[in-house]
Amino acid sequence: MAMNEALSEFMQQCRERVESSLEHILPSNSVLPTRLHEAMRYSALSGGKRIRPTLVYATGQAVDVSPERLDSPAVAVELIHAYSLVHDDLPAMDDDDLRRNQPTCHKAYDEATAILVGDALQALAFQALCCGNSMQADAETHIKMLETLTRASGSRGMAGGQAIDLESVGKELNLAELEILHIHKTGALIRAAVHLATLLNPQIGQEKIQALDRYAKCVGLAFQIRDDILDVEGDTEILGKTQGKDSAQDKPTYPALLGLSGAREKAEELLAESLRCLAQFGDEADPLRWIAKYIIGRSR
Numbered sequence: 445m446a447m448n449e450a451l452s453e454f455m456q457q458c459r460e461r462v463e464s465s466l467e468h469i470l471p472s473n474s475v476l477p478t479r480l481h482e483a484m485r486y487s488a489l490s491g492g493k494r495i496r497p498t499l500v501y502a503t504g505q506a507v508d509v510s511p512e513r514l515d516s517p518a519v520a521v522e523l524i525h526a527y528s529l530v531h532d533d534l535p536a537m538d539d540d541d542l543r544r545n546q547p548t549c550h551k552a553y554d555e556a557t558a559i560l561v562g563d564a565l566q567a568l569a570f571q572a573l574c575c576g577n578s579m580q581a582d583a584e585t586h587i588k589m590l591e592t593l594t595r596a597s598g599s600r601g602m603a604g605g606q607a608i609d610l611e612s613v614g615k616e617l618n619l620a621e622l623e624i625l626h627i628h629k630t631g632a633l634i635r636a637a638v639h640l641a642t643l644l645n646p647q648i649g650q651e652k653i654q655a656l657d658r659y660a661k662c663v664g665l666a667f668q669i670r671d672d673i674l675d676v677e678g679d680t681e682i683l684g685k686t687q688g689k690d691s692a693q694d695k696p697t698y699p700a701l702l703g704l705s706g707a708r709e710k711a712e713e714l715l716a717e718s719l720r721c722l723a724q725f726g727d728e729a730d731p732l733r734w735i736a737k738y739i740i741g742r743s744r
Contacts, residue, residue, distance in 0.1 A: 451734035455498055458518075461511060462497040463489065465519045469572055483553045483561045484568075488526040490544045493744075495667070495735070496521040496637045502731035503641035503656060506722075507648045516576025517589060517640040521633060523569035524597050528633075531562040532606065538693070569593065581644060588643050596636035605629025609695065617696040623665060625696070630671075631664030655721045659732065662718035667739050669711040672697040674744070676704060711740045 466488055473482035497518035504514045533540040533548040534555060540548050550558035573589050581589070595601055605628030612625060638660040642653050676699050698707040718736045722729045 447734055447737070451731070451738055454502070454731050454734065455494070458498040458501045459494045461501065461515060462494055462518045462522055465515045466522065469519060469568060479553070480557065480560055480564065483549055483557050484564055486552060487530050487549045487561055488523060488565060490546060492544055493742075494522060495739070496525050496633060499634060499637040499660070499663075499732075499735060500641050502729075502735055503638045504644070506656070506725055506729040506732055507642055507645045507652070508728070509641055509644045513579050513581075513644055514641060516572050516579050517637075517644075520569040520572040520576075520593055521637045521640065523565045523572065524593065524602070524633060527562040527565035527569070528602055528606075530558050530565070534558060537606070537610070566597070569597075579644060585643055585646075589640055592636050592639050592643065596632040601628055601632030601636075602630075605632065612696050614694045615696060617701070619701060622696055622698065622701060626665055626668040627661065630668040631661060634664035634667065635660040652724065655724060659718045659721035659736070662714045662721065663736050663739060666711045666714040666718070666736070669698045669707050669714070670740050670742060672699050673704065673707055673711075674742075675699075715740050 470485050470488055471481040473485055475481055500514050500518040500521060501511055503509075504511065529543060530549045532538050533543055534550055541551050542548060546552070548558075549561055553561075570590065570593070573593060574586065579586075579589075597603060599607070605625055608625045609629055612621075617625065635657060638656050639653075642648060642656055675697065698710060701707075702710060715736055719733060722732055725732075
C-alpha cells in the first residue's frame with residue numbers, strides 16, 4: 445500500500461474514533477443551557493484535520509498502547525485545540541470570520557457565547573482525562589497526564605505562545621525568538637499529544653520517550669512553518685480560513701523572516717530530523733513518519 449493511501453486510511457480511522465468519542469462526551473444541544481451546548485458542538489464537531497488526536501493514536505501504535513486506551517487523551521487534546529481556535533478567532537485576538545469553511549463561533553453565535561464555549565471546552569478536556577476509565581491507568585499516571593495537558597495549555601505553553609504572538613505584532617523577531625513563540629503556541633499541544641500516549645506505557649524507557657518528544661518538537665515547528673507558507677500562497681476556500689491574514693496583521697512569520705524558499709528549506713530540515721528521531725523504532729512507528737511527511741506537504 446502506498447504511503448498516501450496508508451496515511452489516508454489511518455487518519456480516517458483516527459478521525460472516526462475521536463469524533464465518535466467527541467459525540468459521546470459533548471453535552472446534547474437539547475440539554476440546558478441549550479445555546480451554549482449547541483455552540484460547543486458547532487465548534488468541536490466542525491471537521492478539521494484532527495492532527496493532534498491522530499498523533500496520540502500514532503504514538504500509541506509506536507509504543508504498543510491499544511487505541512481503546514487512547515480515546516480519552518485523544519479527545520482531551522482535540523477539545524483543548526478546539527477551545528483555542530474559538531478564542532483565537534475572537535475580535536480581541538486574531539479577529540477571524542471564517543474557520544473550517546464556516547463562520548467562526550462568535551460570528552455564528554456571539555462573542556459572549558464564544559468565550560463561554562472556549563471555557564467549557566477547556567473544562568471538558570480535563571474531565572475527559574479524569575474520567576477516562578478506558579485508559580486503564582493508575583492514579584499516578586492520571587496525575588501525570590493532567591500535568592502534561594495543563595502545562596501544554598497554560599502560560600508556559602499554548603496560552604503563553606498566544607500572548608507572545610500578540611506582543612510580537614509589528615515587530616521583527618530573529619529565528620530563535622520566532623521558534624520560542626511557536627514552540628509554545630503550536631508546538632506545546634503537539635508535544636503533549638505524543639507524551640500523553642507514552643505515559644500509558646511506562647515500560648518503553650527514557651531513551652524512546654526523549655526521541656518521541658524530540659520528534660514532536662520538530663513536527664510542531666514544521667507544522668507552523670507550513671501554516672505560514674500556506675498563509676502566503678494558499679487559497680481561502682481550500683484552507684477553510686482567511687488567506688493572507690498574518691501578513692495583513694503584520695505578524696512575524698517564517699516566510700517573512702527567511703523568504704518562501706528559506707521557509708521550505710527549514711521545514712525540510714525539521715522533517716529530516718523528525719525522521720531521524722524515529723530511527724530506533726520499526727514499522728510500528730510508520731504512521732508517525734507518514735504524519736511528519738504529510739505536515740510539510742499539506743494544502744490546508
